[in-house]
Amino acid sequence: xxxxxxxxxxxxxxxxxxxxxxxxxxxxxxxxxxxxxxxxxxxxxxxxxxxxxxxxxxxxxxxxxxxxxxxxxxxxxxxxxxxxxxxxxxxxxxxxxxxxxxxxxxxxxxxxx
Amino acid sequence: xxxxxxxxxxxxxxxxxxxxxxxxxxxxxxxxxxxxxxxxxxxxxxxxxxxxxxxxxxxxxxxxxxxxxxxxxxxxxxxxxxxxxxxxxxxxxxxxxxxxxxxxxxxxxxxxxxxxxxxxxxxxxxxxxxxxxxxxxxxxxxxxxxxxxxxxxxxxxxxxxxxxxxxx
Numbered sequence: 002x003x004x005x006x007x008x009x010x011x012x013x014x015x016x017x018x019x020x021x022x023x024x025x026x027x028x029x030x031x032x033x034x035x036x037x038x039x040x041x042x043x044x045x046x047x048x049x050x051x052x053x054x055x056x057x058x059x060x061x062x063x064x065x066x067x068x069x070x071x072x073x074x075x076x077x078x079x080x081x082x083x084x085x086x087x088x089x090x091x092x093x094x095x096x097x098x099x100x101x102x103x104x105x106x107x108x109x110x111x112x113x114x
Numbered sequence: 115x116x117x118x119x120x121x122x123x124x125x126x127x128x129x130x131x132x133x134x135x136x137x138x139x140x141x142x143x144x145x146x147x148x149x150x151x152x153x154x155x156x157x158x159x160x161x162x163x164x165x166x167x168x169x170x171x172x173x174x175x176x177x178x179x180x181x182x183x184x185x186x187x188x189x190x191x192x193x194x195x196x197x198x199x200x201x202x203x204x205x206x207x208x209x210x211x212x213x214x215x216x217x218x219x220x221x222x223x224x225x226x227x228x229x230x231x232x233x234x235x236x237x238x239x240x241x242x243x244x245x246x247x248x249x250x251x252x253x254x255x256x257x258x259x260x261x262x263x264x265x266x267x268x269x270x271x272x273x274x275x276x277x278x279x280x281x282x
Contacts, residue, residue: 005147008140009141009143010140012139012140012143012144013135013140014136014139016135016166017135017139020135020139020171021124023167024127024171025120025124026117026118026119026120027120029197029201030200030203030251031204033200033205033208034207034208034211034247035167036168036201037165037208037211038208039163039212039215039216041161042215042216042219044139045143045147046219046232050223050228053155055224055228058155058228059220059223060155060159061150061156061158061159062223063156063216064160065160065212065216066213066220067160068159068160068162069163069209069212069216070209071160072165072209073209073210076165077203077206079168079172080203080205084195087192090194091169091173093172094168094169094173101164101165105163106160109156109157109160113156
């Protein structure tokens with residue numbers, strides 16, 4: 002429980018900090034880079050190394066490569082849906098989460114399982 | 115296009131938007147930890163690249179741009195959507211940096227000190243993201259100079275719309 006609370010606090014601070022940084026910068030396409038900031042991984046990596054060791058963290062990072070590929074597919078698809086198909090932002094980003102999950106687990110099944 | 119710091123965006127942010135992002139970030143971080151504990155680091159690692167910020171940020175950008183345009187008497191919904199799409203397109207480029215970050219951590223975690231790995235990986239993320247963004251800007255500028263109608267058609271069709279009052 003203590004570990005989860007610690008993760009919530011550290012993760013919340015890291016994600017909020019990168020989001021704020023993104024809001025401070027212009028143009029928007031540049032600020033968008035911070036939407037892909039490694040906030041969650043920075044927040045958890047130190048905790049993971051302290052608790053589980055470096056090998057464990059390294060295995061997590063290997064899976065993160067696939068998660069990041071899924072992230073690119075997710076962002077490319079929702080950006081296109083909003084521009085070309087004129088889909089609502091909330092609908093596109095929510096639908097996109099399903100796309101990310103499908104891609105991430107599909108890649109994991111294909112390459113790491 | 116030059117990179118600028120503009121505090122106006124931050125001033126317009128409501129307190130509950132900060133709270134929402136904080137809990138969203140915290141929830142994803144906790145989820146990544148729980149997934150790793152339950153299913154192992156191979157599954158937990160996937161969630162380290164979960165798009166935690168994008169849904170909230172894109173919705174916020176759309177709302178702000180829409181309000182700004184509507185205050186000026188223009189139709190704002192499409193402009194808001196286009197602005198959100200541009201922000202998300204930027205995240206595609208940032209995603210390439212995210213892959214680099216993960217590669218550095220994966221390949222160097224066992225050899226280097228943790229702090230050094232994370233610093234080098236963060237630096238690699240920023241440099242790759244910045245370089246790809248710069249390349250894209252240069253490419254788009256050149257394309258616009260040669261064939262202005264193709265790349266800018268969608269955004270210009272949104273921006274150039276007449277004010278709502280005039281169309282009635």
